[in-house]
Amino acid sequence: MMAAERFKWGWLDLALLGAAGAGLAAGVLAWALGDARTAAVLWGAGIVPVLAGLAFEIVTSLRRGEVGLDIIAALAMTAALLMGETLAGVVVALMYSGGQFLESYAARRARRELTALLERVPRTAARFEPSGLVEVPIEAVQPGDRLLVRHGDIIPVDGTVGTGPAALDQSALTGESLPVRRAAGEEVLSGSLNVGAPFELRAIRPAAESTMAGIVRLVAGAERAKAPMSRLADRYAMLFLGVTLALTAAAWLGSGDGSRALAVLVIATPCPLILAVPIALIAGVSRAAAHGILVKGAAALEGLAAARVMVIDKTGTLTSGQPELVGEEALAGDPTEALRLGASLEQASRHPVATALAQAARGRGLVLSPPSDVSEDAGAGVAGTVEGRAVLAGSPAFVRQELGTAGDALDRAFPNDRLAVVVAIDGRPALVLYLADRARPEAVQALRALRRLGVTRSVLATGDRNEIAGSVAAGLGFDAVRAELVPAQKVDVVIAERVHGRVMMVGDGVNDAPALAAADVGVAMGGRGAAASAEAADIVLLSDDLSRLASGVGVAQYAMKIARQSVFVGIGLSSAGMVAAALGYIPPVQGALIQEAIDLAVILNALRALGGPRERAERVAPFRPPASAAGQAR
Template sequence: MVLVQHLKDEAAKVVEENIREDHQGCSKVNTATNQTNNAASQQIASPKSFSEQAMKWWARKSLVIAALAIAGIVVHLLLRFAAQTSLFISDLPLLVVLVIGGLPMLFDLLKKLLQREFGSDLLGGISIITSVLLGEYLAGSIIVLMLSGGEALESYALRSASSVLAALAKRMPSVAHRKQESEIEEVDLQDVAVNDTLIIFPHEICPVDGEVVEGRGVMDESYLTGEPFQITKTKGSAVISGAINGESALTIRATKLAADSRYAKIMEVMRESESKRPRLQRLGDQLGALYTPVALIIASAAWAISGETIRFLSVLVIATPCPLLIGIPVAIIGSISLCARRAIIIRSPVVLEQIATCRTAIFDKTGTLTYGEPTLTDQVIAKGFEQREVLALVASLERYSKHPLANAVVAAADKAGIALPEATDVSEQPGKGLLGTVAGHSLQITSRNKLAEQNVPGADQIPPIAGGLECVVEIDNRYAAVLRFRDAPRSDSRSFVKHLGPNHHFNRIMILSGDRESEVRYLAEKVGISEIFAEQSPEDKLAIVRKETALANTLYVGDGINDAPAMMAATVGMAIGQNSDVTAEAAGVVIMDNSLTKVDEFMHISRRMRTIALQSAVGGMTLSLIGMSFAAFGYLTPVAGAILQEVIDVVAVLNALRAAFPPKVMHDL
């Protein structure tokens, strides 16, 4: 009873916390918005989906039935052995358990049978009916306890797994500082509307996506993007919800509702990861479909040969397949929780099984096998310009860009000890590149093709294309320089690629990139990959991945928005770094840390989860079959069989719980 009470208290606590936190972390639409947006936002912001509400209700129901069963069994034993009452009186508590607890279970099983769902819990229902017909009320009550306790434990495991989601919700502010004229007021996050002016104080978390309208500072977006550096923010810069402000206050204009912002999307991803049922769980149903007729055959044979109906009940009682009903879900949810604690978000739990079947690994280049942090390697300066001056002007402008090459330019200027003047009129327009004014000079940082289209004076001095990445600089409407970059491979890229074949059974490894062939081939040689596809558009990537997936199961790993279609076409799509909402939604796995080691950790957690789940299921079934043999020969009564089955259940669940705890070795890089 202490255990049941503890489970009740913990379940109630989890439910209350999640409801409270979801009310704080999610927003509703301002009444001024249109009805369509209102309905959509409330869908996202709703504290719990229908399935989650159903899960809460079922958890409470199972806990109540389990508590009732324990109370009924204890009262029965006290009346029978301590008070020594008549059998009729002592059996009354058991009859209450069977009526109140057993009938709802039988009703649910009947609905499943009418829907032609012959699950592994069918044996439990047959056992309850048989125990009542034979007057074995104690055995029947123990079966009710076994089934309800198993369902309560599974529901508790599912609810406990949402602790990662709760941690995300706790991190999000519940209020925002809205500025109206000269007044600043605190408002609930749900009351923030698009175009509201908000103040983000130093070291606060940004409540919604928006645009800076006043102030200058930096923000830490690493929690959301995986990029480990501070992002400079000035007028016109975009800010994302969940980012941590630096030491300067910023005034922003909200461009999205809280329910539509970046952070809310990540939370939505987490909710989806907890609600989807994987194929491995269906494997449990398949095992149960084989196990159930075997158990019925053994029980029927024992009855037919011995002529004792009690043996039929004894066999069915010990055959109750709780290792299938509990062990596999607990192993799955435990692995999802372990992944989340390791900064690996499982959006579609089916990938935990599918990754082991993948034989072709396809990688995007930038930000996946490389750091996504190019370094400035060469500066080709045009006549009439001086190298340090060009670098100073370009770096001053690049401070306000999120382009991968921007940080490389700024880092080179810092290393050279160059003081950077202030930039104004900064804009980054599609097709034009980065524009602005620095120290009285107009600047444009773009590509050679875009510059050639503008007929800029001096464009004939642009040198031929070389290996690596590049950008072209125009100063005061004249060609000024070509800056060349290299994106260094990750330190663990080569060892990671090398171990995929022998350790994870991949037969083919390839790079699929939109970059120039010279740059892709340079990286491929560095990391040990011989098969490459360069200068590929998103449509080309999609076609290649579909073709490869038709030949063998594929793993696609990328980090950019142009990877999303290919990720969806692959058997397992994996996003690294959360650089794009679209990419994260297309992927089955999201690696929050920008690390290939985490990719390897996911593979090991997946393989271990499958092993543990099958150990719990098959091991529990094997022990039950041994127990059934003893019961068939008359060595176990129904009550003794029920107790033995409880021991088997505990062993199976304890083994399944291992999936939630990290092993000594998380990866083999």
């Protein structure tokens, strides 16, 4: 039975440990008083409940088609009872039940960070109603509801700040150590902690669809799948079981001494294979959660550790997905005034380019005026009046069409690797603004870190134009760039890259979901990524920070290293002890004590995966990649 399945049996493990301990202690007391017969009976009484519980586990496992090394423990205790070696048998029972209890405790300890996420789920919300502020179940909150988030409250649903700014602690969700500030109108995630003044929150989705609910669903399913290494351990378990039984038979037939055969059995009980692997992997999942990385089970952790190829999406993954103003070209008049008037007009549009221009103007300290008589050609441009002046802002084609012959100067080529927005004032082109979707500042550091961790090949796969993809990839060290891809073609890229090793796909949008599902391990950017990509992925970065991906790979590789180390060292020591027992050098009681010492050592070693690898501190200068296009039609 795997460690994850034993969580609910913690009380039973404690009861069986108590029964075995009481039987051993009472028997020792009777033996000290000179009553050997009563001592043997008491020791046997300590064996029986543990053996019964173990038999139930074995039958349950066999019904699922699983055969584990618990059988050796059952054989050892049964043989001890039949041969009258009840002291050796009760030591096996005590150490076995103690190992199960320690394993359950260790696994619960390893899951602490995951459990902490579940404990943060709020049950109620303070909603503004005509009668006043009313505490309602979060299931009753609907989009558009106005909620009050008090100091110290966990945000119950995703929403936007109604009155701000809001100071939020998102460390439990994203791993960010410092509070973040959100202005009025900005989106905030459920599960964040309000560490500032009370503020009004306007719900944008119901509780069942909010970020925290999605995380809870992911956590609930995080340990259901049996990891490939655990299945591999089962195959080794069958081999080890066969070797143990063969050596037991050889010891008995070769010497005629049944105690040698019993010693072989007890020193092989239980095997570190059934202890070290699940604990180390669960510890790795828990450690990853502390880094803001949600791993959907041990299988995903193993896949992350083994990844040798990374296929990564561009917009919203390698880049922020938000255009930025990167340059300008004055055509007539004062460019600063043209920017102010153009940004004032753009306030009327919800297009990402319009938002970026308005933010850029405010960032320069420009005071924007409210526009009037606004009309918008969706995706092309906006026309209107600002301070009594006719203003146009949009793509060169849009502005040229609107101006007629006055826009002939715009009949020229514009750079393909960035987005051009023209501002015209009173019927004359005045300013060309260039926007780009930059690579994330941490991208170069994250890619270098992944190289050091053994991800030997990286491929950029995007639906954007070749010029844009090449501009973003320049200087980042990609081995290949695949552009102008539809979702099905991204899947083809993932499949083709498997010739180079196990493939990790990193994406954020709905269009990435098929490729995430097709990869050996899919990683979704969960901070602002689409729900479909998070559901399709094996791993979710709870903040849009690529550096966390390298941290996750490091944690996964360390957990796997600890698991293998515990298994091979434990099996090696057990095998050496079994040979010594078969040759008559170790009697049954000492054999049981030796084996349980080995098991204790591998459990404690597996728990080292909670600490994670020692990370070398490296400082990398801020990275400014070449400008690239925003990828937004306008």
